[in-house]
Amino acid sequence: MSTETSSGSGPAQTEEMTFREAIRLALREEMERDEDVFMMGEDVGKFGGVFEVTGDLVEDFGETRVRDTPISEAGFMGAAVGAAATGTRPVVEIMFADFIGVCSEQIINQMAKNRYMFGGKTEMPVTIRTTEGGGMGAASQHSGTLHTWFAHFPGVLAVAPGSPASAKGLLKSAIRSNDPVIVFENKMIYEQKGEVPLDEDFTIPIGQASVEREGEDVTVVATQRMVGESLELAEQLDGQTSVEVIDLQSLYPLDTDTLVESVKKTGRLVIADESPLSYGTHAEVATRVMENAFFSLDAPVQRVGVADVHIPFSPALEQEVLPDGSDVEAAINRIV
C-alpha cells in the first residue's frame, strides 16, 4: 500500500513496512547501487539470518556477496577490515551485540585506528549490524544493550534507529560512509511497522536526531524500542501533559542542536535508553543539554534505563529490569 505524501522538495513515495523489511530494503538498494557492497555473517545466506533480516537476499545477489561464515567473529571481522582497506564495502552482521567482545580486538585496534595511525591514508567503509535488547527471555548473554561502548570509542560511528524509516535511512548512510559505522538494532522492534520512503536516495545523515512528536511541557529523548514506548505514552498523556518525543537516531556523533532547541522550549528533559544507567548514553545527552541550555532547565534531568544489572532470564526478573513507557511516565511525573 503505497501512498503519495508531499514533503519539502516534492512528492515522496512511502510504503508501510516492518523495521525488519526496512533494513532488508536498505541492504538490497545499496547492494544494487554499488557492486563493492557485500555482506557476511553467520547464517545470513540461505537461512536468511537468525532474526530473518537478510531473508532472501542471497537469491538476488548470490553466495559470493551474501556470505555465510564459520562461527568465527574475530576471523570474519578481521577479514572485513582487510577487505574494506583494499576497496570493498563490507556489511557484517554480528548476531547479538553481546558477542561483539569476541571480535572487539579487530574493532577497537584495527578498524577504528587504522585510518588515524596511517595518517589518513586509508578508508575504512565497514558497516556492522548487530542486535541489542532484552524482552525475549534470552538471558544475560543475548540481551545486552552495549552501544555506549562504541559511541564512546573514538574511530567508530554509532547509530540506533527507533523506527522503520530511520532504520532504512541510517543503514544506507552507514553503508555509504567511508568510516566504520555500527548499526544497533533492537531485536524487539523488528515487527514494528511504519511508513518508509521508497526513494532510493533517501538517507538520514548520521548525526541527526528526529523530532517525532512536538510538545510543550517536557522533552523525551528516546532511542530504539523506547521511541515507540514514549510515543504511545505521549498519546495517552495528550490533554494533560504535552510531551515532545525525539528519536535520537545517532549516538555518535550526537545532534546536540536538536536536543538543545527542544529543551529551550520545554524546560524539562527525560532520557530513555535501554543501556545501563551509569556512565551512559543518558549521561552524554544530559551533559550536552546542561552545557548548552542549563538556564532553560526548570527541573532536574531524568534518566530511564537499566539499573546497572545484566538482563536476567526469568520473565519475572526481566520485565522488572527493562524500562518501558511506565518508567518514562514515572520520570515525567517526578518533574512536571
Added chain:
Amino acid sequence: MLTIRSFDTKAGDLFADGELPGFVHLYVGEEAVGVGACSALEENDYITSTHRGHGHCIAKGLDPNVMMAELYGKAGGYCNGKGGSMHIADVDAGMLGANGIVGAGPPLATGAALTSVLKGEDTVALAFFGDGAVAQGQVHEAINIAATWNLPAIFVVENNQYGEATPVEKQHNVQNLSETAEAYNIPGFTVDGMDITAVYEAVKEARKRAANGEGPTFIEAETYRYHGHFEGDQQPYRTKEDVDIWKDRDAIETFKGRLVEAGVITEDEFDEMKAEIDQQIDDAVVEAKEAPYPDPSEAYEDMYSATVPEISQFSSQMRADGGEDR
C-alpha cells in the same frame, strides 16, 4: 542416557507448549557422548559445556529437578532463575557452566587444568564443544596453551554434523576434525559418538594420559542431534530421511541391545527403568511449575560481593511510585 533423553524430550514438549521462556537447545541423539565421557571421569574432575548443555549437566550428576526449575526461571533453580537453559552451572559438582558463547568453554577448561597443576591436584578438565566451535579462534588458543603447557585437559568435539544450519563440511577444510590435533602435536582420535563404549574407552585413555602428565588429547565424537538446532527450528537444511539414518543407530537402543544380549538386563527391566525415569522427570516438571518465581527485587542482587550504591540507588528509583512493571 535415559534421563537425558527423557529430560530433553520433555523440555522440547514444554517449549512447544509455550511453557519455557527463552532458547532451548536439546541433546537428544547425542547422549552417548556426554555419558560415555563423564563416566570415564572422576568425581572431582571438571567439565565445561555449551549452549546444548542439559546432557552434560545430567551426565556430571546434576539434579534434573533443580535443572527443570532453572528452565522455568524459578527460585531454587541452579542459578535462581538468572541463567536459564543456556547457563546452568554447578561449580562444586565440577560443572563449570553451560555457555551461550560458542567456543567459550575450552579456555575455561584449560584454566581448570592449570589449577590442577598449580595446586598439585590430580583432577582433569574436559571441555565439550561443537563442530561449529572448532572454527572459533579462542578454541584454538585454548588447546594450544594446554598442549604447550602439557596440562591435564581433554578436548571433546561433539560433531553433530551442523553448526546451526551450516553443515560441517561448509565450515571446515579437514575430513576429520581430529586431524587438527596434529597442529598441536597432541593425540587426536575420531570415535563413534553413537557408541557409548567407544566414547568411554577413548576418554578413559585420555584421562590416563592427562593424569600421568602426558598432556591433552583431542577426541572427535561423531554424533547427531535429532531435534532442530533450537526448538522451533524449521530445519530447511536437512530431511527427515537424513535424521532417520542416524536414528537407526540410536545409542540407547544399541547399548540396550548389548545389555540384554549379555544378560545384564531384561527388556522388562529396561522398560521399568524407563518408566521410572519418565515419572521422575514428570515430577520435576510439577515441582518446577509449583515453585515460586524469584522475588523481582532479586534482579538487583548478585552483581558484586561488595555493596554497590549505584544499583540500589537506581533500582529504587526505577521501582518507585508509578514505575510499576508488569
